[in-house]
Amino acid sequence: MRSGIHLWNYTTPGPSSDIASLVTRTAQVAEAGGFDQFTVMDHWFQMEAAGPAEQPMLEAFTTLGFVAGQTSRMRLGPLVAGVTYRHPALLAKIATTLDVLSGGRAVFGLGAAWYEREHHGLGVPYPAISERFERLEEALQIALQMWGPDAAAYEGTHYSLAETLNSPAPVGHPHPPIMIGGKGERKTLRIAAQYAQIVNLTAYEPETVAHLLDVLRRHCDTLGTDYDAIEKQIITTRLDPTGAEYWRMAEEWSRLGIDLVVMGVRPNDQVGSTERLAAEVVPRLAEL
DSSP: OEEEEEEOOOOOSSOGGGHHHHHHHHHHHHHHTTOOEEEEOOOSSOOTTTSOTTSOOOOHHHHHHHHHTTOSSSEEEESOEETTSSOHHHHHHHHHHHHHHTTSOBOEEEEOOOOHHHHHHHTOOOOOHHHHHHHHHHHHHHHHHHTSSOOOOEEOSSOEESOOOOOSOOSSSSSSOEEEEOOOTTTHHHHHHHHOSEEEOSOOOHHHHHHHHHHHHHHHHHHTOOGGGSEEEEEOTTSOTTSHHHHHHHHHHHHHTOOEEEEEOOTTOHHHHHHHHHHHTHHHHHTO
């Protein structure tokens, strides 16, 4: 299995000016240490389950563009962008720009969004979840049309575009891989089966992962898409990879067909924790 590192926390004992160095060093250590994917959260406030909302939080795509200039190999993307945060045509343009400037390393991670406080806090509309999923699917359709050869109009329920012109085209062929994050069985995994090249299940318990993969396979069978062509990821940012239980689960993940395991940095020790994961976990996962 391959490894990804998730930079979800930007706390540092020093001033805000230290954050740029923290991001650079974390990304470069990750790339040198064998990580294949570098992701960041797409939030404006820190998630309250992870820390106080007032903790430092950087805008995702600005951060990824900065990281693109500091690295050369890792895939780069949000895990995952909220569909409500940006107009979908602008989002597709941003992702295309990241792909061009990174040499084809962008991942187009997208989800229905969920963090109500930051929407209300910054005055961004927060529709009902049913509408957010409708907007998610339209955003994917718009992105795919913008990445195609035809700059025709797009007319949906929530978005109307006179022309989907997008120049330059992405470097990655045929477009940046679409990553859908989440574990909703009826909508999220159906959308992943229909549109995604990558799915991050936002789970890690082997029994849950096995069930979600079965659901994904059923959606693929119904839609006529290729289950085996979708890269399967899990996220383990809350786990301690030093114990026997972690490695028991890792063997199960491998048996289930998980392709990439996402790990997370530690607050105030982003570089050091990435170094330890690179030394102790990445090589061992690669053997499974």
